Every structure is written in C-alpha cells, then in structure tokens.
Amino acid sequence: MEDKIVLVGGGGHCKSVLDCLWRQNPHAQPVIVDPILPVGSTVLGAKVAGGDDALPALFDAGYHQAFVTVGSILSSSTRRKIAGKLQDIGFSFPVIADPSAVISPFSVLGHGVFLGKNAIVNAEAVIGDHAIINSAAVIEHESRVGAFVHVSVGSILCGNVTVDDDAFIGAGAVVIQGIQIGKAAIVGAGCTVKKHIKENVMIRGLTVEEEASCPRY
C-alpha cells in the first residue's frame, strides 16, 4: 500500500477505517474528501481536502489510491456511485485491514475491502470488491461475500454461506452453513438465518425459517 491515500466520506465509518489504517500503516498520509466537512478541519488527524471536485487535483498531486469510507446501512448505492467515480479518475483501491484481523492465506480479497478489528476470514473464503467486513465479523471457510456487501459488527457467516452483491447483514446476525442471501437483501440485526433469502428482501426477527418475511420498503 502507498502512504498517500484519499478517504471519501468523513463520518463514523471513516473513523473506524482510519483508526485501522493508522494501525496498519503508521506512515500513512490520508486526506479526507467530504462535501460537508470544512476544508482544513481534521478527522482523527487527517485533513479534509474538500468535496468530490477536489479528487482530480489530488490524483494529479500523487494520491493514486483511494478508499470509500461512506458507510452502508441497508443500501450500498452511495458507495457504488463513489467507487465508480474514483475508478473513472484512475484511483486504485487497496485492502485496509486492522492488524488484529485474521486473514487466511487461502482466502481471496477483492479491491477496496475493509476488515475491521478482530474480523476473521477463514480458508477459501472469497470477499468481493469494496465489501465491509466489520469489527469482529466472522466469515467462515468457503463462504462467498459479494461486492459492496456489508457484514456488520459481530455477525457470523458459517461455512459455505453465499451473500450476493449489495446485501446487508445486520449486527450480531448468524447465517447457518450453506445458506444463500440474495442480492441487496437485508438481514436485520440479531437474526439467525436458517433458510435461503431471496434478493431485495428484508428480514427481521430472531429466527428466520421462511424464505422471506417482509417485503423491502
């Protein structure tokens, strides 16, 4: 990873990512791009350089790596838009992983993946581009996590689980082995999921045994 890096989005998720970045690379030189925060203000010691219109100038100034630090609760559409814009300018996307994360050498991580504190990615798991594997989330062996998925804090994907692109797995949820979670589905915090979940469906409740409970709003 290069030291210079642009983080896009200066809110709460940015603080989680930045804290891990400093721990991963104490020489990092991050700048924040955020349309709302005042230029020159700081987030955990990193300066705010401006809004999106600052991105091309930052690229020309030698910042060739970027990371999407807008969080995604429920929808990944903002993160997708930002990643597309960054890619068009030419930025590349490193993996940011807290040093406490455990990453199997037999796993595969895509571009721009975030692994928070104490996250675990076990053997032959595959993590798609720009996925968030948040603090203490566990991705067990041979599970496949799609692009722009958010696996929230403390949730567990047992072995051989598939989570399709853009889905959201809430905090503390448990997905039993072999289950498939469809594209852009939402699994509420604390659910135990025992049946496949179709795409674009939101589920909540302690134990989800039906294919789908409530339609997504």
Ligand SMILES: CC(C)(COP(=O)(O)OP(=O)(O)OC[C@H]1O[C@@H](n2cnc3c(N)ncnc32)[C@H](O)[C@@H]1OP(=O)(O)O)[C@@H](O)C(=O)NCCC(=O)NCCS
């Ligand atoms: C599932 C979720 C998306 C539903 O949000 P929502 O549609 O706005 O739901 P509401 O808050 O309006 O609640 C509607 C009902 O569902 C219940 N409910 C909401 N979330 C629930 C959950 N996770 N488990 C069980 N019941 C839940 C509420 O108690 C409420 O019940 P009631 O109608 O009997 O009063 C949301 O509650 C959730 O779990 N979000 C994930 C948060 C999270 O994991 N954040 C982690 C960030 S790292």
